[in-house]
Amino acid sequence: xxxxxVSHPRRTRRSVLAAALVxxxxxxxxxxxxxxxxxxxxxxxxxxxxxxxxxxxxxxxGADRGxxxxxxxxxxxxxxxAAAEKLLRAEDANVRLADRxxxxxxxxxxxxxxxxxALVVNVTDAxxxxxxxxxxxxxxxVARGERQLQTIQRTLEAAPSEPNTTWGVDPQxxxxxxxxxxxxxxxxxxxxxxxxxxAAVRFERADGKIQPNVGISSGDSLGGCSVGFTATDFTxxxxxxxxxxxxxxxxxxxxxxxxxxxxxxxxxxxxxYGLIWMNGPSVWATGMINLWNGTNRSIHGWATAVxxxxxxxxxxxxxxxxGSVLRTNVxxxxxxxxxxxxxxxxxxTLGGDSGGPLFxxxxxxxxxxxxNRNGNQCNSTPRTWHQPVGEAINAYGVVIYGAP
Numbered sequence: 001x002x003x004x005x006v007s008h009p010r011r012t013r014r015s016v017l018a019a020a021l022v023x024x025x026x027x028x029x030x031x032x033x034x035x036x037x038x039x040x041x042x043x044x045x046x047x048x049x050x051x052x053x054x055x056x057x058x059x060x061x062g063a064d065r066g067x068x069x070x071x072x073x074x075x076x077x078x079x080x081x082a083a084a085e086k087l088l089r090a091e092d093a094n095v096r097l098a099d100r101x102x103x104x105x106x107x108x109x110x111x112x113x114x115x116x117x118a119l120v121v122n123v124t125d126a127x128x129x130x131x132x133x134x135x136x137x138x139x140x141x142v143a144r145g146e147r148q149l150q151t152i153q154r155t156l157e158a159a160p161s162e163p164n165t166t167w168g169v170d171p172q173x174x175x176x177x178x179x180x181x182x183x184x185x186x187x188x189x190x191x192x193x194x195x196x197x198x199a200a201v202r203f204e205r206a207d208g209k210i211q212p213n214v215g216i217s218s219g220d221s222l223g224g225c226s227v228g229f230t231a232t233d234f235t236x237x238x239x240x241x242x243x244x245x246x247x248x249x250x251x252x253x254x255x256x257x258x259x260x261x262x263x264x265x266x267x268x269x270x271x272x273y274g275l276i277w278m279n280g281p282s283v284w285a286t287g288m289i290n291l292w293n294g295t296n297r298s299i300h301g302w303a304t305a306v307x308x309x310x311x312x313x314x315x316x317x318x319x320x321x322x323g324s325v326l327r328t329n330v331x332x333x334x335x336x337x338x339x340x341x342x343x344x345x346x347x348x349t350l351g352g353d354s355g356g357p358l359f360x361x362x363x364x365x366x367x368x369x370x371x372n373r374n375g376n377q378c379n380s381t382p383r384t385w386h387q388p389v390g391e392a393i394n395a396y397g398v399v400i401y402g403a404p
Contacts, residue, residue, distance in 0.1 A: 049286045072322040090117030110142040111171035114308030142174040159193035160186040168330035179206040208372035210334040213354035226356035228367040230285045231398035239276040241355030243267040246274025269337030272369040273392035287402025292319035300362040315353030323347035342385035348378035358386045
């Protein structure tokens with residue numbers, strides 16, 4: 001074994017690098033913002049612009065063609081393109097209102113969700129309902145507050161469980177939802193622990209094996225991942241991707257052999273985010289997500305996802321796919337360890353999509369983490385869990401590249 005020391009003005013990480021990995025296996029990056037030279041240096045006159053969801057160069061041609069996202073959402077939801085465009089505008093405004101209201105309401109909040117673009121906020125008393133109505137959202141009186149449901153969720157997580165079990169709060173039914181595999185001796189322990197909570201808990205059956213979306217291929221030591229979001233601290237530029245990707249790769253190159261840079265941080269399991277320093281001499285950021293249809297989408301910032309939100313994922317294996325947020329703050333007991341506070345969607349993703357961006361309109365929401373796939377096939381009821389990108393942004397003290 002040989003040891004490589006990564007030296008960075010703000011962070012120093014020591015990584016053990018096998019002698020056989022002096023030349024890294026090809027990686028297909030899928031960022032929402034692209035890899036960039038440090039902002040205090042001019043962009044290279046030749047090289048590669050890295051965009052989310054692609055392994056090749058990105059261009060400004062076709063940028064911000066919102067109709068492409070609207071078209072995908074229209075097809076997924078069975079509505080017209082005009083209706084999808086209206087839905088996306090409403091959701092973009094209401095997702096931020098949801099975060100503000102649930103924070104203000106505190107213990108009186110039962111969580112929030114989007115219904116056909118409209119914001120619904122669960123409340124436990126009339127005073128909270130009045131505040132929600134005054135803010136322009138719909139108030140819904142429920143029996144259980146979100147904090148109460150989260151306490152129940154943590155209690156169930158502490159009970160014995162089988163791999164491929166998940167726990168999360170469903171704001172639409174005001175319940176904790178436990179998804180259990182089809183068989184397992186520990187399933188009875190979960191059901192037993194839930195009895196004292198009565199109707200506050202609902203059980204579902206889990207399909208497939210929950211595993212990180214790393215794609216193993218010939219010549220790869222750990223596998224291929226996707227770029228999530230490019231970010232900057234206004235001195236240097238970085239890629240934020242899945243932590244289970246950076247954990248196994250000390251250094252990164254593009255499929256064409258161009259140098260990208262070293263991994264600086266890896267947070268996995270519990271969380272699933274990692275940081276790559278983009279110090280390669282001939283790669284730079286575009287601030288774009290590749291929609292895999294000849295168009296790109298710029299990202300202007302991030303927000304906290306809400307159940308019911310229309311979202312899309314970009315990845316090196318499945319390309320550009322859209323769906324909806326089913327739940328947030330979900331705990332996943334997967335094959336790579338337990339990850340928490342995940343965003344659960346009904347988007348099909350596969351091996352190699354790990355780290356890719358979850359987004360809608362010009363807003364980033366998460367990083368592709370785990371999926372309930374069967375090998376290289378999507379299930380009939382696909383589920384993917386995404387690491388909230390805001391947690392990584394705050395932990396690393398950076399902002400999304402290109403944000404106003």
